[in-house]
Amino acid sequence: MKTILKYFLFVMVLVVSSCDERIIEFEIRKTYIDGYEYVDLGLPSGIKWAAYNVGATKPEEYGGYYAGGETEEKTDYSLETYKWCNGSDDTMTKYCADSSCGTVDNKTVLDPEDDVAHVKWGGAWRMPTKAEQRELLNKCSWEWTTLNGVYGYRVTGPNGNSIFLPAAGYRSERWEVNMGHDGYYWSGSLYSSYSSLAYYLCFYSGNQYWNNNTRNRGQSVRPVCK
DSSP, rough: OOOOEEEEEOOOOOOOOOOEEEEEEEEEEEEEETEEEEEEEOOOOEEEEESTTTOHHHHHTOOOBBBTTSOOOSBBBBBGOOOOOOOOOOBBBBOOOGGGSSSOOOOOOOOOOOOHHHHHHTTOOOOOOOHHHHHHHHSSEEEEEEEEEEEEEEOTTTTOOEEEEOOOBEEETEEEEEETOOOOOOOOOOEESSEEEEEEEEEETTTEEEEEEESSSSSBOOOOOO
């Protein structure tokens, strides 16, 4: 069952001038589904995007890094440690539609038990599909900016509401890569033409695009809900 809560926070601002002293009251609206804050961007699909990443509590926090189809962080993001293969990109044991990549099961979307957004947040939360990430790219405006000193994009929807995606970089083997410069956000959709890959949303200060890469990399996850 999905639980939706709406909180209204009233902030009092004191404005002082040489002539008068005025109190201005304005409203900050926060909305929650199953205990996690979301933002309605007014997208045609009706999808609601979470206000922060899995593993974070604020929009500007990087949060956790997860390999595609794994639900826990680790110190080594290599094929040798990847849960769904036997040490190489041609030995996939789950989510494989190409016999050259491993054991074929024709799964191209993560099961709920392998979806880190659903496992960590529960309820109706899940990782976005490739189509939902494409909608975010095509239907929103993107502005490179900072939030509390953290670089990333303010993504503004058709209704004027926005989310912030921090440039959290990614983890490859034991390395931290491009943190503070680029963002890499997994979808829950697998690349069927070469099954060791999965789709993700990528950006840097000059561009935002949609791509695919090896599932063993540790990347950010921004959940969605409907």
